[in-house]
Amino acid sequence: MTDTPPDLETAFAATPPSPQRVPRRKPGRPKGISSEQTRARILDAAERLFADEGYEGAALRDVAAAAQVQLHAVGYHFGPKEALFDTVVARRSVIMTELRLAALEAAKQAAGSGSIPIATLVRDYISPFVLSAGRGDPGWRTYAALMGRLANSPLGTEIIARHYDSTARAYLSEFRRSLPGVPEADVIEGFSAMVAAMLGLCADTGRPARLADEPGEVPGPAESLDTLVRFQTAGFLALQEASDDR
Amino acid sequence: MTDTPPDLETAFAATPPSPQRVPRRKPGRPKGISSEQTRARILDAAERLFADEGYEGAALRDVAAAAQVQLHAVGYHFGPKEALFDTVVARRSVIMTELRLAALEAAKQAAGSGSIPIATLVRDYISPFVLSAGRGDPGWRTYAALMGRLANSPLGTEIIARHYDSTARAYLSEFRRSLPGVPEADVIEGFSAMVAAMLGLCADTGRPARLADEPGEVPGPAESLDTLVRFQTAGFLALQEASDDR
DNA sequence: TATTTTATTGTACAAATGTATAAATTAAAA
């Protein structure tokens, strides 16, 4: 037993996190560079390393090196590691939240006194994330991978709660209005399934390609959006039908 | 910006991983205890800590302490940390695989020359995992949390591939037979969504309860199985309908 | 019974890590 398969070693032999040399500079406040640029570079590097190595696995030294910054600059700008992590998540969560709430507001307007179609709710919640991760921007791709990684971890759940639960509740409230008679627990279960599928799609682990007979045919997240919306919408509607039959 | 919410601290102040005292014993091979018991205790403890703290976050010392074993016993029985991790995953994956393949074989027999109903495929793949995690056994509950955590991480994806992709391919093949005309990429996307929802449900992060108006009403994984099957089945069928309309 | 193997305990260590301190230099404010 415990026979170690041949590719175990490669699985664990992760990226040697690029010990890039920090260019030698004079100490003291630099001439041109604004601190915002430095902060952004650090956040970008932290985002990447947290996504690749996890919270515990990412070393602040590697973050600093990847950001072309001295170690202490990280602590100076963001405080302890925990705060850096929280800031990384927060930076893009505010954008995501804004997009989602704006879409929800528009859908409410369009629906007037009626309820919003399920397909609209699904699409409005999912598409900001999927399109951000699916279009070229490597920052958003990394962020999506990080969020997927956070999804089922204890620490990640706390952070997600802090930054995303408010919006989730706003959507859930409309889902319930659009699914009259369906028990709250079922709506939440559907919502959770939808979020899990969204994160899994955008985490971009390469598993779909590995499972496919023709890996070249597997599209990226953005191209899969319509399929995802269709799938999840049908799931919600099936809950409605099941409750009608009772 | 970066205002630190009041509950950030509690989020990161994880469990001080129980530095239980290892009882003083004589060195040398112990009298009654079989090495299998020791191995099982170590695996149980590792399972718990990997699930709670992640691969990087779990320290072998804490594993040893939780297993009531000296540090070196861990390395002696399982080799380096990577191998321990792999063994933890492997131990229950063989059971899960057996259950799933047996169910698939039975479904094939029942279907004869026809194709297996989607609802059957969904249920047969999902239920061994959900029921194992949902029934009381704390070992399986922990394992489910660990697998959820692995799902979207680079390392986790490699390990899952090694232990679960073969079974996944067997099911995917039947899904495709039961969904004629649906592009392979769509079937895989649906399968991925189903797995993500299954893992999210069983990871048991407490998010559903936190999102609910009446947290007491949110059932456990086992009670949610039927809802999950209904939701995912409808999703697959919607892919079929969409391809028929074209 | 004599010898080898197995399964422990106990100690040690080099590498890595988060955090803190000191010094230097520029920008901004008074």
Place this chain on the structure above:
DNA sequence: TTTTAATTTATACATTTGTACAATAAAATA
């Protein structure tokens, strides 16, 4: 212009961590 605040370099340190080595005693084998 003088003073204060901001941002960086450079170094240090106590912990933690994975792994290795040495010793011991029970079990298995010859």
